[in-house]
Amino acid sequence: MKTKILLALLLLIITGVVVFFALLQFQPAINVAPVAPAYDKYDYGRADEAKIIDIGTQPNTVNSTFLTEYLFRDRILRQQLAAEGWKLREHRYRSGNDMLPYTDGRLDVVILGDIPAFISMLQYNMGIYAVTAQSENAVITNGRVAPSDLKGMRIGYPPKTSAHFTLERALRSAGLSINDIVSVPLKPAEAEPSLKSNSVDAVAIWPPFITAILENVPGSTIVSSSNTCNYFGIDLGFAERHPYLMKAVLAAVVRQVRWSRLDEANLYTGLLQVRQAQIRFSGKSVVDANEKWISWLRKVSTDNASFPMLPLDFSDEQGLQHQQFDFLKKIGILPPDAEWKSLLSHVKLRDLPEIINAGKTWQIDRFDYAPDKLYQDKEVSP
Numbered sequence: 001m002k003t004k005i006l007l008a009l010l011l012l013i014i015t016g017v018v019v020f021f022a023l024l025q026f027q028p029a030i031n032v033a034p035v036a037p038a039y040d041k042y043d044y045g046r047a048d049e050a051k052i053i054d055i056g057t058q059p060n061t062v063n064s065t066f067l068t069e070y071l072f073r074d075r076i077l078r079q080q081l082a083a084e085g086w087k088l089r090e091h092r093y094r095s096g097n098d099m100l101p102y103t104d105g106r107l108d109v110v111i112l113g114d115i116p117a118f119i120s121m122l123q124y125n126m127g128i129y130a131v132t133a134q135s136e137n138a139v140i141t142n143g144r145v146a147p148s149d150l151k152g153m154r155i156g157y158p159p160k161t162s163a164h165f166t167l168e169r170a171l172r173s174a175g176l177s178i179n180d181i182v183s184v185p186l187k188p189a190e191a192e193p194s195l196k197s198n199s200v201d202a203v204a205i206w207p208p209f210i211t212a213i214l215e216n217v218p219g220s221t222i223v224s225s226s227n228t229c230n231y232f233g234i235d236l237g238f239a240e241r242h243p244y245l246m247k248a249v250l251a252a253v254v255r256q257v258r259w260s261r262l263d264e265a266n267l268y269t270g271l272l273q274v275r276q277a278q279i280r281f282s283g284k285s286v287v288d289a290n291e292k293w294i295s296w297l298r299k300v301s302t303d304n305a306s307f308p309m310l311p312l313d314f315s316d317e318q319g320l321q322h323q324q325f326d327f328l329k330k331i332g333i334l335p336p337d338a339e340w341k342s343l344l345s346h347v348k349l350r351d352l353p354e355i356i357n358a359g360k361t362w363q364i365d366r367f368d369y370a371p372d373k374l375y376q377d378k379e380v381s382p
Contacts (some may be wrong), residue, residue, distance in 0.1 A: 011312035028352055042091045044106035051086045056099045056110040059092055059281035062208060062274055063133035063300055064111035064230055069273040070256040072375060075368040086245060088375050092281055109249060110233045111271040114324055115162050115229045121346040127239065129231035129348045130253055130308040137166035137301040138210050138225040141202040142195060147174035147224050150202065156184040156194050157204035162228045165327045167204035192216060208296055227320055251355050251362035253308055259367050261302050267294045309352050315344055
């Protein structure tokens with residue numbers, strides 16, 4: 001009797017297992033629709049008609065968000081713009097590359113990394129007027145090696161970015177090329193888990209991902225690094241038609257930098273604003289208002305005595321910017337006939353120093369920031 005019961009239970013279990021795996025096999029595929037950016041649905045007004053300065057922001061980029069969050073709270077800037085009947089409007093993007101097509105005149109003010117900035121300057125009518133961050137990209141491996149040891153390694157990096165440029169530069173220093181490694185395209189957020197899981201042997205990436213990798217991946221070491229900048233851009237057509245507005249916005253940039261240098265508590269407040277902006281945009285944020293992030297923010301911005309002015313040696317044909325220009329031509333992002341002089345004509349070195357020299361006129365040493373943004377935001381983030 002007991003034997004029959006055991007056999008029946010065994011048969012029931014086997015049947016259940018068979019049915020379970022059958023259901024798994026014939027389970028219909030779950031199709032998750034990708035999140036489609038809503039950038040084309042943003043309300044881009046023609047500035048002259050709407051009297052609105054359209055500003056492109058990247059909430060996921062810490063230093064640019066730190067600046068723009070203060071711009072939208074600057075009561076002095078609002079008064080200066082309102083006297084001319086103007087106001088600001090924000091448009092949010094996931095990356096500089098996403099923003100690029102809208103630098104065709106639809107956006108009046110942008111903050112872009114060096115590579116997207118160069119593309120925008122040559123393809124459209126964007127000019128750069130200030131630096132919003134100066135930092136270093138890095139090639140990081142799972143152990144201490146020389147650049148020559150990168151040969152044959154699986155190296156992950158976001159293609160066609162400043163990190164890609166840093167990797168190529170490291171390889172070139174060792175007499176290697178991109179063909180001497182196994183290229184693994186990845187998104188910035190994938191760099192740390194890929195290196196930690198040994199899916200790649202090395203990564204090329206930018207801050208603040210560098211810090212996270214060095215802290216969280218045992219044995220991770222920087223093999224090579226190169227400087228990188230973020231730039232404050234203004235559409236040249238807009239700047240030419242509205243020089244007062246252009247100077248008012250640039251004065252707000254200078255004011256925000258001076259405010260940041262004035263008291264470390266202002267950095268703390270700004271980081272809280274960054275965190276809130278990121279959570280609102282993407283539902284999460286790795287940023288926190290603590291000593292680690294304050295130290296990093298100072299390192300990429302206010303610790304540099306000349307910040308936020310553009311590098312005076314920008315035109316140096318042996319310098320970093322010219323190397324980036326050559327890199328973009330090499331990988332086909334810029335056409336072979338792109339001219340360095342054409343790019344330099346979009347680099348505006350004089351405007352910011354002139355505003356600083358006329359500091360009293362532009363009130364760069366007066367500070368009046370609202371706790372919340374001064375402009376109503378009806379736009380839905382993508």
